[in-house]
Amino acid sequence: MGVSLSTEARICCGTTKVGAPCKNSIKFQDIKTGQQQLANLATQPFDFLTLRSTLCDIARNFLCAKWHRQRQADQLGQQWYEAVVRSRGYARHTSEVAAVASDIEADQSQRSTSGRPSEPVLSSRATTT
């Protein structure tokens, strides 16, 4: 399977205010929990009604508690959700989650400062700053 989220991937998936990857470290335990949840998700039949909120929950584990866990979990979950949906809707569920999981890792190493142009979730961002 393509799930390659290794134990070394212990940095935050969040984005700083200037659009750079956060790279704050995350507790190993949190990452592990997240990986487990993704693995569980991959073994279950997909329910697109709950998928997004599930992914948002899981996303928390990949965000630093200091800055992004509260603020970007929904955003990250939404991104994953869209990635799953976009990558072909209903077919082949398990591999979709696997793809998302490996995407997380790729995202961390490859992401540049290229902003994502129109993120719908951003518009509803709370003013927690």
Ligand SMILES: [Zn+2]
């Ligand atoms: Zn962070």
